[in-house]
Amino acid sequence: MKLFDVIPEGLFQLLTGSNKQIYAEILLLLFENTQSERFGVRYEVMRDLIQELLETRLELGESISDLDEEEKPPIQHGLEQISLEEVTRAKANAILRRLERMRWVDVETRSQFDRYLVLPHYASKLIGLFKELCEAKTVEYQRFAFLIYQSLTGEAAKQQPCSAVLSAAEVSRQFRQELITLYNNMKSHMEQVVQKTTIQDVLDHHFEQYKSQIIDKSYHRLKTSDHVAKYRMQILNTVQQWLLDSTLLEEAVLDGVKSGLYAVIEEAERAVKEALFFIEDTFLGLDELFYQIDVRHNQYLRSSYERARYLSQQNEGTEQQIARLLEMLNRNSPLDEEDRIFSVRQTRTLTEYSLLPPRRKRAPHQPEVHVVVDIPDHIREELKGKSVEKIRKAVTRKKVDDYVLQRLEGRTEMELLELAPKTAEEFILLGYVYLYGNDGGSRFNIRRKAERQVLLIGGYRFDNHTIEQKRGPNKDDVSGIG
CATH class of the missing domain: 1.10.225 (NK-Lysin)
Structure with missing residues (x-):
């Protein structure tokens, strides 16, 4: 199936115009309300929420670009007499009509002629992904390893072995994707920090974005408490048992056919083996992934440091600029050296810290006195009894x-x-x-x-x-x- 057999053409045009920011906020607002109202949001309720959002932006001094010509509110005469509430109400209705026309929402008319807004399946998944991208959530990497190990060794592996293997492979795929996402996010932050123009911007990006979003929520946890080494070898050993034990493999294949997941035994056997090989490949390749993540982290630190050092050399502070100006004025003065009003010189006073301290001879090593303590008889007998036991x-x-x-x-x-x-x-x-x-x-x-x-x-x-x-x-x- 092709992509545009699932989603309508022109769906993303909504997020390309001058009003893309307001449309993005409206989509996220609509998604949040559909999570609480599972069977659809009332049309009037959503219109009032959009109207409130538009009025808030206007009160904060933010400008809202005019809608497209075909979506402008039908107000033609007496604009000077129309209130802000009427304008925002008309714009809210126009926005809802455009959302319906571009197939982001479906409008259903139910009993008592009440209209409800319902998100199609593709719109719900897309907006959910947008919301996830906007939130810098903490990733628990060890949870993935635990779920994989539990799927392969728990009660589900005995009752439904085929489903257990496929579930473990799916979690492995999510685990690998999270690690690759962390790697790519580090690259994105590195590209952002080299574009900063002031030292303060570099420091703000390092501590407020990279440290809070990458180090604290992902990288530090991955290297310390959330490390997957606790379950890694156990998972690899379990996968090897599945692959080498023909009886376990046969049970999983037959379960896949009996449960209706696959039509023939050959198809089920190929799927189960591919899932086991994928899990094995994922955990065997963790060392390379961890190494590349460490390399990317060190690249970011080096880029951040080099950018801050470059900006510190290029951008002089106010005091440095004044001192440099006075020095230039003094140097270009037509007066003689003794007649100049001021003289700028750099002097350093001699202190005791200016000289190298004298070398001190290391004192000879004095080992501690070795004291032999006799073991009491009752402790000796106790140790002997423990050894015998x-x-x-x-x-x-x-x-x-x-x-x-x-x-x-x-x-x-x-x-x-x-x-x-x-x-x-x-x-x-x-x-x-x-x-x-x-x-x-x-x-x-x-x-x-x-x-x-x-x-x-x-x-x-x-x-x-x-x-x-x-x-x-x-x-x-x-x-x-x-």
């Missing part, structure tokens, strides 16, 4: 083997279902059962089932497989720390 709680291969063989109770095989954890410690042991049951060094093996069976017991989620005991003694049995 730590070793006892450590998960070893022998501990895992004994745990599994005890649950087998002489049988040759059993299902992992019988090892369903009830505590966090048993859940950790279950992870080591998976690990040692596949490396061939334990007294049991794990035989995977052909069809995947996912169990959710007691809040713990794991795959169900078969554990079978090895025959004969295990020569590789060791009890090293797992």
Whole structure:
């Protein structure tokens, strides 16, 4: 679909004439009222608000250019007898007619012949974007990373994996766009500061615009408390799991087809992989983005400093100009040196700070006395007990083997279902059962089932497989720390 199949031609002509500023204020005013009046703003209410806006501008001494010829209010005679209220009322009606004609608003006539102003979908989105551009809002970059991580690892990823991946990719796209916007805004501010003509303008721009809008609300937060490093590696590891685990990927693809997002499996698989690759590319490329943002920030600081230094050298202050004028008058005076009325010289008095201070010999280093303090017996015993307890709680291969063989109770095989954890410690042991049951060094093996069976017991989620005991003694049995 093409752009002008969605929006009407000539839509932006409203913002190109001599009245573009007043039209922009009216559009933002209309947008704010449509947010509170969800089903449309009454025609009379909006007309009164526009009339009040026009009267306020006139009272503040601001000039309002005449409207276009076809939009001038129909007032022909007796202009000297028309009040300000009647003129602004006629202009407000003319503005509303032009907004309707240029398709910025739709006028609906409802019951009791009441008319309402309704924003078309394209106008609502455009004005919302204008409002967002006018507001220097604070961006929470870490929020994007948290939402992406939550989408990929939360409950939604288990119930609707395809939607979760697509949602994470969309948030990643917004996150990347915010970083690029910050980079471009720095460039825009740098171009603005080099066009300033006075030192005061440079300082005002640096502290009131760049520092308040860029450093305080974006750059400083990005480099300190709002840094995304907390979730970055976790997101990349999770994306790798999705890409390498064919079972997870297959579940997401089937979910995309079942939910109606895609028609065929091939299309769903391509979309899910593209979304995962986009998330991975976004977070792998953060170092380059951060580096370029730092470079742009340093360029702005250098440009601001160089502009201020140039202006300070070119623009002399009042005192400097007077001193320079007196010096020129004295130099061009026809009188002799001793007969001149005044003499301008630059003198500097000799003080103790004018000379270099004598070098002082550094005192020899005196190390602190090392004092050996004996550890009391009760503290020694306490530390020894903690070490023994730590070793006892450590998960070893022998501990895992004994745990599994005890649950087998002489049988040759059993299902992992019988090892369903009830505590966090048993859940950790279950992870080591998976690990040692596949490396061939334990007294049991794990035989995977052909069809995947996912169990959710007691809040713990794991795959169900078969554990079978090895025959004969295990020569590789060791009890090293797992």
